[in-house]
Amino acid sequence: MNIARPLSPDLPLDETILSVPGMRCAGCISKIERGLANMDGIAAARVNFTAKRVTINHLPDLTLPDLQTALSGIGFDSQPLSVELTRQDQDSTALLKAMAVAGFAAMNIMLLSVSIWSGATGATRDMFHWLSALIALPTVAYAGQPFFRSAIKVLRLGRTNMDVPISIGVGLTTLMSLYETATGGHHAWFDGAVMLLFFLLTGRWLDSVMRDRARDGVTALLQHRSAGAWTLDNDGRAVWTDVADVKPGMIMLVALGERLAADGVIVKGETRIDMSLMTGESAPELHRIGDKVLAGTLNLDAPIEVEITAVGNDTTIADIARMMEDAGQGKSRYVRLADRAARYYAPAVHTLAAGSAIGWLIAGASLHQALLIAVAVLLITCPCALGLAVPVAQIVSAGALMKRGILLKDGSALERLSEVDCVMLDKTGTLTLGRPTPQNLDAFSPQALGIALALARTSRHVLSTALARAIDARGISALALDDVREEAGKGVFAIWQGQQVRLVRPQRLTDGNNATSDMASALIIGDGVEKLIRFTDALRPDAVDSLRQLQDLGLESSIISGDRMEAVAPVARTLGLTAVAGLHPQEKLDAIMRLRDAGKKVLMVGDGINDGPALAAGHASIAPASASDVGQQAADLVFVGDGLTPIPLAIRAARKTMKIVRENLMLAIGYNVIAVPMAIAGMVTPLIAALAMSGSSLLVIGNALRLNRIDR
Amino acid sequence: MTGLGFLIPVALLLGLAALAAFFWALRAGQFEDLDGASLRILIDEDDEDNLPKA
Numbered sequence: 001m002n003i004a005r006p007l008s009p010d011l012p013l014d015e016t017i018l019s020v021p022g023m024r025c026a027g028c029i030s031k032i033e034r035g036l037a038n039m040d041g042i043a044a045a046r047v048n049f050t051a052k053r054v055t056i057n058h059l060p061d062l063t064l065p066d067l068q069t070a071l072s073g074i075g076f077d078s079q080p081l082s083v084e085l086t087r088q089d090q091d092s093t094a095l096l097k098a099m100a101v102a103g104f105a106a107m108n109i110m111l112l113s114v115s116i117w118s119g120a121t122g123a124t125r126d127m128f129h130w131l132s133a134l135i136a137l138p139t140v141a142y143a144g145q146p147f148f149r150s151a152i153k154v155l156r157l158g159r160t161n162m163d164v165p166i167s168i169g170v171g172l173t174t175l176m177s178l179y180e181t182a183t184g185g186h187h188a189w190f191d192g193a194v195m196l197l198f199f200l201l202t203g204r205w206l207d208s209v210m211r212d213r214a215r216d217g218v219t220a221l222l223q224h225r226s227a228g229a230w231t232l233d234n235d236g237r238a239v240w241t242d243v244a245d246v247k248p249g250m251i252m253l254v255a256l257g258e259r260l261a262a263d264g265v266i267v268k269g270e271t272r273i274d275m276s277l278m279t280g281e282s283a284p285e286l287h288r289i290g291d292k293v294l295a296g297t298l299n300l301d302a303p304i305e306v307e308i309t310a311v312g313n314d315t316t317i318a319d320i321a322r323m324m325e326d327a328g329q330g331k332s333r334y335v336r337l338a339d340r341a342a343r344y345y346a347p348a349v350h351t352l353a354a355g356s357a358i359g360w361l362i363a364g365a366s367l368h369q370a371l372l373i374a375v376a377v378l379l380i381t382c383p384c385a386l387g388l389a390v391p392v393a394q395i396v397s398a399g400a401l402m403k404r405g406i407l408l409k410d411g412s413a414l415e416r417l418s419e420v421d422c423v424m425l426d427k428t429g430t431l432t433l434g435r436p437t438p439q440n441l442d443a444f445s446p447q448a449l450g451i452a453l454a455l456a457r458t459s460r461h462v463l464s465t466a467l468a469r470a471i472d473a474r475g476i477s478a479l480a481l482d483d484v485r486e487e488a489g490k491g492v493f494a495i496w497q498g499q500q501v502r503l504v505r506p507q508r509l510t511d512g513n514n515a516t517s518d519m520a521s522a523l524i525i526g527d528g529v530e531k532l533i534r535f536t537d538a539l540r541p542d543a544v545d546s547l548r549q550l551q552d553l554g555l556e557s558s559i560i561s562g563d564r565m566e567a568v569a570p571v572a573r574t575l576g577l578t579a580v581a582g583l584h585p586q587e588k589l590d591a592i593m594r595l596r597d598a599g600k601k602v603l604m605v606g607d608g609i610n611d612g613p614a615l616a617a618g619h620a621s622i623a624p625a626s627a628s629d630v631g632q633q634a635a636d637l638v639f640v641g642d643g644l645t646p647i648p649l650a651i652r653a654a655r656k657t658m659k660i661v662r663e664n665l666m667l668a669i670g671y672n673v674i675a676v677p678m679a680i681a682g683m684v685t686p687l688i689a690a691l692a693m694s695g696s697s698l699l700v701i702g703n704a705l706r707l708n709r710i711d712r
Numbered sequence: 713m714t715g716l717g718f719l720i721p722v723a724l725l726l727g728l729a730a731l732a733a734f735f736w737a738l739r740a741g742q743f744e745d746l747d748g749a750s751l752r753i754l755i756d757e758d759d760e761d762n763l764p765k766a
Binding site for chain 1: 720723724727728730731734735738744745746747748751752753754755756
């Protein structure tokens with residue numbers, strides 16, 4: 001979309017893909033693309049808005065930090081993508097192609113079949129059969145591959161799955177039809193075989209679309225470490241070192257607003273560090289020389305120099321990643337209802353088909369007739385309802401939830417969510433909004449607020465942006481200031497009508513123990529006393545109501561927080577919940593595991609990196625959209641907005657979805673009870689098979705569509 | 713019957729053409745950025761120095 005800069009065309013260009021989560025509108029797209037394209041050394045930039053990524057073609061001498069600096073110059077934070085994440089969802093695409101081919105073939109063969117059923121005979125029928133064969137054979141060979149491959153794989157392991165009866169059914173049907181065609185027989189089942197493939201591929205594709213949404217949480221976690229660091233070499237010069245080459249003992253420079261690339265100890269400077277993602281602490285903590293700092297945390301106030309103590313897999317963030325990986329394994333072992341049904345289904349179908357063939361042979365039928373009966377049984381029993389009904393129910397209810405701001409990331413999530421019997425909630429960012437909100441603005445005059453707004457706007461500090469947003473919301477406009485300057489780690493200073501005005505870190509607080517009440521700024525006008533603007537992390541507006549709804553659903557809730565008890569207690573009192581505070585990520589994980597071992601099915605609701613292992617371990621998990629990437633990746637569902645009502649809504653929807661899924665399975669069984677005896681009796685012609693198959697599929701799809709009205 | 717000999721290939725070819733078009737669209741990345749396409753229409757294409765002089 002942008003105009004390539006006149007770089008010489010034969011220059012070799014590098015391609016870098018960066019994740020830019022902050023883009024939200026058309027303006028962002030053009031700002032990023034034009035801003036980058038106007039930079040020297042960049043040939044083109046192309047935004048993928050859906051994936052929130054930008055692909056940059058640039059000269060090789062531009063490094064990753066150069067590109068990130070360029071993007072932050074335009075106003076966007078960016079993160080490099082690991083190779084695994086840039087890999088496209090090839091599975092879905094392959095299934096979609098197979099489905100398109102099967103759909104095309106099914107339509108055309110059905111067209112020919114209809115003329116046969118309406119009475120074509122003799123040479124015409126033979127010609128139509130041959131034409132059908134011409135279309136069906138390549139289609140089965142191409143579109144059947146996903147099933148054949150998976151069937152061969154499990155058969156090698158000596159097991160069986162749903163794909164085995166499907167492969168045998170489709171393969172045998174095609175071969176028998178070909179034989180019938182060659183011998184001028186009356187019936188060919190090409191339409192049935194291809195239609196079956198089409199229905200099953202539709203179900204498979206919907207399923208894989210759901211799975212693609214659940215991308216790997218652990219990969220996202222490692223993104224939070226920066227890709228490298230500025231380190232001091234022997235001559236005291238700063239050089240960019242890739243994260244792989246960073247070694248313990250090196251001194252790294254961490255600029256304002258940068259994430260730490262490794263664990264270490266501060267050797268120069270002091271600053272406040274946002275640890276909220278790691279510990280759940282709501283207030284940024286002051287760190288001085290000699291204090292330990294962790295990789296992945298954010299430097300807020302001033303540049304510091306850090307002596308590195310641990311890198312790569314030894315860092316705390318890598319520990320959390322490992323814990324998440326271990327905790328998530330239990331979930332991946334979860335066997336879905338459809339798969340549990342399939343376990344009994346495959347052997348039953350095989351026995352039935354083989355049994356009816358043998359029965360007819362004993363009753364004196366020819367081998368040819370007996371095989372035709374077996375084919376009809378396989379075709380009729382092929383698991384359209386199982387293969388289609390469950391994914392359709394899930395995708396419909398995922399779509400309905402999406403309209404209400406709840407993003408479902410995994411197909412089995414609804415199933416697991418419908419089973420939960422207790423809820424654990426994190427505090428910071430989950431029950432609360434996770435961002436500071438000024439509390440005592442009423443105590444200030446409009447004039448003071450105007451000055452505060454003008455000062456706050458110039459800074460990108462967390463408290464400044466929160467203050468600016470809150471004052472803005474009151475409709476107060478900023479006053480004109482002169483000589484505005486920001487001093488890192490101190491505050492913003494300016495001149496207003498000849499007086500000095502300041503928005504600074506409160507002196508009284510930083511002197512003493514800062515841990516309890518660092519969430520404040522001081523506004524000083526002229527020589528006046530400093531007036532404190534206090535911030536708290538406010539509760540989500542409908543928290544009380546949402547928790548009552550959870551109670552009505554028969555779920556017990558409690559708080560599980562990494563924050564200090566003094567910060568958790570008031571929240572717990574307001575909501576009337578029990579609470580455990582001061583937990584490390586490992587302890588949160590343990591708490592969930594204890595409940596799990598006691599036979600409870602826990603729904604974990606959390607947002608931070610520190611919740612990651614617990615989210616992965618919970619029977620189901622939900623995160624707010626304001627959560628860290630890790631929280632969002634580890635959770636099964638993500639909801640947008642400031643309210644908590646999506647949680648009870650999602651649980652109700654999950655229960656309703658599973659009710660529909662069970663109904664669909666009953667429908668499928670009912671259909672088989674009627675159709676299988678007919679097939680065994682030899683009464684199923686291709687016409688009846690086609691009607692039965694499409695009829696039962698339409699029935700289960702129609703039933704699943706009722707989920708569109710999920711909240712009624 | 714001669715009609716059939718003509719119409720069936722035509723029907724199949726039309727279907728194949730649609731299938732080919734779909735495959736092309738898939739490969740050309742037409743489905744890569746579905747949300748972005750609806751927003752790009754809002755982007756003002758004119759660069760400031762290209763604006764017609766009033």
